Amino acid sequence: MSLLPFCKWLSETPWSVALHESLWAYPLVESTHVWSLALFFGFTVLMDLRLLGLSMRSVPASQVVRRLRPWMIAGFCLMVVTGLLLFYAIPVRTYQSVFFRLKLMLIALAGGNVFLFQSGVWRRVADWDFDPVPPKAARWAGALSLLLWISVLFAGRMIAYNWFDCDRQPQTAIVNWAAGCPVATVEPE
């Protein structure tokens, strides 16, 4: 099963074309996507640093998490909405971007990390709330979150580069497979 036909259909809708070709709307959406990083990514890093015991040690961990969370959720929503719009403007190329696919997988992993944290060590936060350095499980969650979100940011930045684009053949078989490029088998001369 492939989402390629859907992406092709999406790319031909009038609004997608309009957004793609617009002089101001597209750069504005893209910029908002980048600027939202300060809110979402910046606050996530600050929270991770608290979980690692590297910042705001005197503030109870639960307070850092609870007070930062609504801002992070707001930032995340902003990133998702602008991100969807960016995808909507360039559906086919983005769908076939190895970096975009990698980014989605990394976001899923980061989400899994949040889930494990919430259902694990976070439930016992009362026991370690005032510890300057939280227990190992919380430190792991913080470190993984840092690593995964930094990777998401790197992968996201690389989407702009066309090194592995489907229309730049020949690519290696693994790239074509990972990007889902519909490549006809090359006939030997």
Add this chain to the structure above:
Amino acid sequence: MTLLPFFEWCEATLLGQAIRGSLWLFPVIESVHLVAFAVLGGTVLLVNLRILGAPLFSEPVRRLARDVRLWQSGSLAVALASGSLLFLSEPRKLYYSGPFWVKMTCLALAILFTFTVHRKLTLADDGQVRLPRKLAALVSIALWGGVAWGGRWIGFSG
């Protein structure tokens, strides 16, 4: 007097040539620059939103500011270092870029303001300086916002 000869000299440096000649270096340095921007932006927002009365932390502004100071200065240092490398790879293009000069002006003012007026007011006793501190928070957000705006728009003004 013009800065153009200096910019041209930068362009000719070995480091500049190396970054320009590599496929991967520029995007990777750019991503590092973005990580640093986001952390710096996060700390700037955190302290300023707290000053402006957002329900962030119950602890006093001065303690919050001191808590994140290391990470604020650290991310600023990384942003300056990675930014300098990005600059070295294409100074001549930047010389003719309006957004670049907006960014540099805002950056100089933002650094100056952050380490003088803003710092003094955030580290003062709570309750003594409410209004000036709120004004300083707004100025700080505006200046760093100008840096972010200029930085983003350099990419569009190619």
